[in-house]
Amino acid sequence: MTETLDELARRLEEALPPGAVITDPVRLRTYECDGLTHHRAVPGVVVLPESAEQIAAVVRLCGEYGVPFVARGAGTGLSGGALPRTDGVLVVTSKMRRILAVDLANRRAVVEPGVTNLAITEAVREHGYYYAPDPSSQQVCTIGGNVAENSGGAHCLKYGFTVNHVLALEIVTPDGEIVTLDADDPGYDLLGAFVGSEGTLGITTKVTVRLSRAPQAVTTLLAAFKDIEQGGQAVSAIIGGGVVPAAIEMMDALAIEAAEAAVACAYPRGAGAVLIVELDGPAAEVAHQFAEVERVCLDSGAFELRTAAGPEERAAIWKGRKSAFAAVGRISPAYIVQDGVVPRTALPEVLASIDRLSAEHGIRVANVFHAGDGNLHPLVLFDDAEPGAGERAELVSGRILDLCIEHGGSITGEHGVGVDKSRYMPKMFTDDDLDTMQLVRCAFDSRGLSNPGKIFPTPRLCGEVPGVRKGVHPLVESGRAEQF
């Protein structure tokens, strides 16, 4: 540890409760990566604060020493967003796990950032409510991480993402001030801009979430198709027909094979693709839409349909899909989880191109995706013992992102840019676009201490605000404006 960090660690110990500052190298190592495990860095210091005030004190001390800081929730992020800095402080929210208020009359709850996504739903389920965004990692990932990543889930097709379900945030700004961003604030939607900023605009210390009414009826349907084209056709026809299901998920043959091997999900034999369609809402509406979806699937060539009669059967249908990421471990020694988006209508073309890429480079790709919104999660499989295979897999994975950009899509639908994809940002955005985004960064964090090195390939030096008058503005002097 450098002298600066040494001294900073001592100051942090004074400011925080006993045991809240970790400098022991062995313990530091447990924080060296998030869910993207091939990027690693042992943090300089780890702190485990218990309140917004303590986080503010940490951030102010970091400012005093010019040391960068990185927030971390559960560390399930898949883009290296919580990758620590060896020369910095990692602020872990694991001691801030209280649900502060549940306000059913106003359909909202106030929680600390370290509360897990699922814990919110569990706290209100008995009253017939739930927190809608449902990332597959919901048992472990934190609401603070969800806010930073603007996380989605299988059901965001109908219900939207984290940003659509957060009503207010308390944050510690990179200057160490505690500020509330409220959806009801007039003026710029800073709340909306903060959500999805991957920890680069400050640290979330409190989240007010919207609670949703549990739907009256839920119906889940599994449709098996001969191939992925038929499945894709069904997706387009369902949505084109005016039905917005809660979720539409698709898996291709290789992903099904992996899921079978891992959890014996017993999907229809011989399926080249399966589609999971979930409908929810008022019972009468669901019944109506279900008939429509069934018809469309059969018209598109589905050779088997299964409908879940209750929660157990629903869980059985979802089992294969939910296990898919981990399951490919059964059929491949190593894999890359990719996350890209294409316009839904481009799905067939893009999937065909992925097939070609796969054949050309001898790298298998299992496709699992949120078909309703064109969010692909190709699992790029390789054998890390085979020389060159890792590089080929990287290449294929990168080319898939190129395909997404070419088709007017995005390099990430939900996993974020982090360190993993910052180099792709210039492919999706111009320098002017990126510089403009960084104006926001400069407004919040002019010294670039909050999670530096993430999102943007080349950080902007903010400097002084150009042209801002130091003295009294002439308009203020003349009484025509308040000071801004």
Added chain:
Amino acid sequence: MSTPQNTGPRDAPYGTGAHRAAGEALRGTGVTVREADPDDAVAGVMPSWVALPESTEEVAALMRVSASHDLAVVPAGGGTRLHWGAPPDRCDLLVDTCCLNAIPEHASGDLVVRAQAGVTMDALAEALAAEGQELALDVPVPGSTVGGTLATAAAGPRRLRYGTARDLLIGITVVLADGTIARSGGKVVKNVAGYDLGKLFTGSYGTLGIITEAVFRLHPVSPARRWITADLPADPGAVAAALAASQAEPSAVELDWLAPSPRFTVSALVEGAAVEDRAHAVRAVLGGDGGGKAPGWWGAPPGEVLLELRVPPSGVDGALSAVAARGLPARVRGALASAVLQIAPAVDIGGPEFAAFVSGLRGDVAPFGGRLTVLAAPPELARLADRWGPVGALPLMRRVKERFDPGRRMSPGRLAGGI
């Protein structure tokens, strides 16, 4: 500020060399530029010129000239909400977006549309309806544009189900004060690459730059709609809460009330499949007739002078009692279940009375977690009132403004705190 006055360019009185040079430079861009007339005044402030650009690049050219001549710029759409917000401190150039009126892309299969900022919401609705789709933002004032709707963060009754402009906007193109063209988002709904500038520009009242293009997610037009309307003697907020919690899933629950009378008209909209069943479920809570049609006031602003009241849903009835207790006749209308209501005081209200009403009511609703802002009021009426009330994030908003518009030339003074 009751008569239009000309206020700039800074240090360059009307008719001087600097003024003439700025005018020539604006015309030199090749964009249509004309001298302003009194009809072009923005909340009482008259610009020198009006420009009518036809593309994002033309807007950028105008902004570059404005930067080098220190011109204050106010973008304007259909002019339907140009009187919203505070008057600008100065305004040299009005950028009228009327000719940015193309819809370059409607990917109906993807339920996405890309429209230029000057496209009116009616024109957009018409184009989308041809494919059985809609942008689920009700903006009932005829002539309002895409850009103006975003800049004022306007939303209508169905915010309950679909959210507001910020929830439906998936991509944006803007031109900054120095002429930089920037985009964020894209044309897919699910996208977390980079900061979301669209959010920042929603509600920005022209103070950060000029919105030139927007991409929205769309919804299929509902096959059927039913309105259920009833008059209630008291506690409409409690009824709205019951409706919002019911399984009827109304898309909107609206209030129309002439304070302080004890008659609250509440109307709920159900849409989608199985509307009859759901209308029945709404009637079970609300009572009322099954006429099925929208009431005449549906979605229309309650008056010319407008305050906006936002309160947690459980505070609605308390806040409405506070309005009644003020004793001043006012029409109150808006999204009851979302608890975002507009209040229009009687037109003959005077400045001091108005200021007292605003600050008094602001104090009354605060204990319910409510907040009150002045959306629209002529400068002479609002002069004594604090339009915005306390805004916690104001220092951060100022810093954003300073970064985006360090010369303070974009609609200066229109937002809270002189932003």
